[in-house]
Amino acid sequence: MIPAGHGETQPRLDDDRLPIVLVVLDGLGDRPIPELGDRTPAEAAHTPNLDALARRGASGWHLPFGWGRAPTSELAHWAMFGFADVPFPGRAVLEAFGAGLQVDADTAVTHAALRTSSREGDRLWITGRAGRSDDGDAAALLAELDPVLARLGVGLQALGGRGEALLTAPGHPHADVTDTDPFFETFHPWLRPVPTSPDGAAFAETLSGALHAARAHLTGSEVNAGRRRRGLPALDVLTTKWSGVRGDIPTFVEQIGVAGAAVTSTRLYRGLAAVLGMGSIHLPPVDDLEKDLAARLDAAVDLVAGGARFVHVHTKATDEAGHTKQPYAKRDVLEEVDRGLAGLADLAGRAIVAVTGDHATPSTHGVMHAGEPTPLVVAGPTVRADEVTGFGELPAHRGWWGQVRAHELLPLLLGQANRPVLLGHRITARPVIALADAPEPMSLRLPPHSSIP
Template identity: 65%
Template structure:
């Protein structure tokens, strides 16, 4: 304890601010599975490390946007990072930046992909597949020829690293507030008409964007069906790549950095282009590690990178793995259980880190490993441990145990303030250290510099 300052009675406060580590196991949440005895994979898995964290800390349910609302990863993370009230630029922007593709500001962009399709008697086009591993050369030739067609529509088509995918920029159109032509749920919806969104301030500006994109996609469809590559594929008995679908439209605009918006330096250990792009647009330091097949080793490497980022000045580090989500999408519950057990072994280093940092583990959404849904609004477990976290009665990890935790239901916008509070970094409401209301007490507000001694003016 330090002595009070001059004229003060309260001792000077020690600076015991802590770093934060947020581990997001993508698609962690699930639903009860009959073959697992009515338990979710998290409840059924043997997870001694996560159980130990639960016993040392406090638990709850993370419901990013409330009951029944099925989040996408990008929107959940946007809110989890404190940006719920900042307009989202669109996932196409993030995917392109994550792939190293420059995205012009103020231009409508969308993510485009070559797809196989069949047409029914009513003229509806049903998407049947995507570019396969053996289709790389064919897809590259098709996209290359579509670049000329795009230019005739005053657009620019830039291939992305993944097979048959590209960024489509609509020059002269500022609003990307348009619907997807990609049905996403291919067995439920056909290829969709592009329409302006009707529920936002950009709707009037988006109508010309939608019309221009629809015209381009119709011309692309005709060109693809007549293309020699697709005629040759048909002759070989292969499905033709005859549709260009679009999704995740938006436009890059000025966005405050993570540090500006939240008050502390943020960093990320990224696993895919989406998260590398998110870190880029938010000005976060990052280490990109391609996912390894060994989930345990992969997470150990990510935690090692976390220490490097904290040593370099980061005070919030996001660690992400996709393996849990991928396992959920296989619709094999035991595959997800196996991934969770491997992830638990890789997270062993969190136990020591919880002695000197606030650590949290949760998911960005639920990816049920059964049934005919992709993501759902079911809860995902949340556990937080650290020197300042008072343990509750929960001693196991999983949805059912976490329900009894002290946090109750935590939304995505509430998560960062919760963690900053445990890290002794909560913004002191009523104190204005800078022009922006940040989630945390700012680390580096602008100082008033001493102008130096005032020069003496000699008497006349």
């Protein structure tokens, strides 16, 4: 203990601030499945490493936006990273950054994709999208559309495969429009872009004209004629979603107070890290999930050694397994993932370690994401162990943390890391939620034109 300073009665505080490693198993939450004995995949899976972490730490439920609210990954992460009070720029912006594209701060953008369709009267039903084997045709079609859309003042830049592109509309500073991609192929047809505010009316009109022009060109394209001759469905419609404007976004350090970093697995998370000025290591997923997760933990340790105080580690494997709607798929994936997380035991001895999901991806029923809770476990040198002895939704319900919303997660972790900001103590221009690592020091040199004699 450091002796008290002159005139003080309390000893000076030791600097025992800890780094944080947050492991997000995408789509972890689920529903009870009859084939698994009415257990969720997390409850049914053999996960000795996560069970040991639960015994060592404290558990709870991560319920990102409350019961019944089905989060998307991007909105859940935006809040989990402490940006709930910052306007979300739209996922299209993040995807563009992840692809290394330039995005002007005041230009409306949207994610565009070539899709297959089936016409019923005056409605068009979306029936599929470009696969990896379609990349050649998709690239040719996007190249054909570029001059067509340019005549309408719209730009198109490929995002890197599967007929995906970034559609930009210079001159439109607002992107307040609905998606034209119905997302669920069986529920709704191709949709009209509708303004969600008066500011979005101009972009909605431009976008509607551009999509009709794209449809007219695609139906008459020789590339699609060739696909039909080969027995392949035509990529004959362009849909849009995730519209937004980049705007002015604070960096992670400016918003939170400490350096953040990420071990990214997809274009979305690489883009999120780039937009927030976070350091990152990008590791494309590999099929061997044990090796994949182990490599991600090693990368997280490297980022901490490099100065990061919060590191996000992500895998999409759990979410993809849930989307298959195969009862045993997510259970088996979780068992592989658990083997790759063996290094968490050692890491929890010198850092705050948390494992949770960003939303629920049910392995059953006709839903994509759902509003059920996802397990949360936190362990580390400062964390009091609760009575939970296993990993999963049902065990976690008895945990110390109770129900945690997405915007509450990072303050919880910062508190356990001995980094809570003392409310009312301001040392940074923005009201950050962590004890800032590098507030601006006073210079002993007098500023120019100082009036001090």
